[in-house]
Amino acid sequence: MTSNAFKPYRGTSSKIELDLREELSRLLYGAEDEIAKGNVGLLRRMRRDEDGELMRCPCRNKITDEPDRDFFCRYCHGHGYFWDEYKIVYYRNDDAFRKSKGKVKEFEGVLFYFEWNADIEPTDYIVEVALDKEGRPLQPVQRIKVYDILSSDTFNADRGRVEFWQIRAKERREWSVWYGVKNRQHN
Numbered sequence: 001m002t003s004n005a006f007k008p009y010r011g012t013s014s015k016i017e018l019d020l021r022e023e024l025s026r027l028l029y030g031a032e033d034e035i036a037k038g039n040v041g042l043l044r045r046m047r048r049d050e051d052g053e054l055m056r057c058p059c060r061n062k063i064t065d066e067p068d069r070d071f072f073c074r075y076c077h078g079h080g081y082f083w084d085e086y087k088i089v090y091y092r093n094d095d096a097f098r099k100s101k102g103k104v105k106e107f108e109g110v111l112f113y114f115e116w117n118a119d120i121e122p123t124d125y126i127v128e129v130a131l132d133k134e135g136r137p138l139q140p141v142q143r144i145k146v147y148d149i150l151s152s153d154t155f156n157a158d159r160g161r162v163e164f165w166q167i168r169a170k171e172r173r174e175w176s177v178w179y180g181v182k183n184r185q186h187n
């Protein structure tokens with residue numbers, strides 16, 4: 001971290017405050033003196049109809065309303081809704097942050113950090129994809145893990161400005177019947 005990372009807010013008192021938006025941007029995308037540490041991934045967002053309702057997948061059971069759990073549904077991947085995916089860049093912290101902060105409540109999961117202007121909804125999922133040595137997603141895209149979003153918090157500066165998002169997430173459990181099942185068998 002260099003001294004020029006510290007810059008005072010415009011129009012405030014003489015108080016010098018770290019610009020965390022700028023810091024996270026440097027961390028994610030790199031800078032002259034900093035290697036990019038952001039990960040490219042996907043944000044999986046449930047699709048909504050014109051009324052704003054989530055669009056239900058036809059694999060849902062007509063009686064129980066549950067998504068198909070006997071076979072892997074290639075349309076919704078078991079979410080029970082149609083969805084789209086968008087490229088995202090995040091910073092992930094598995095444990096260093098928690099170990100250094102005794103007061104932070106332990107939880108089984110992962111912390112993801114997003115820029116202040118990130119667009120994230122509670123019904124979204126974070127998808128980890130396989131990357132090459134340069135950090136670019138392999139083609140075709142290989143989805144490694146899917147994370148449920150448990151909660152999201154904004155980290156605000158003293159003046160109330162959102163500096164970044166912290167998302168608590170947990171790896172989504174796949175139903176055991178899916179293991180080894182690649183596609184629905186058509187008989």
Ligand SMILES: [Zn+2]
Nearest residue numbers: 057059073076
């Ligand atoms: Zn489905």
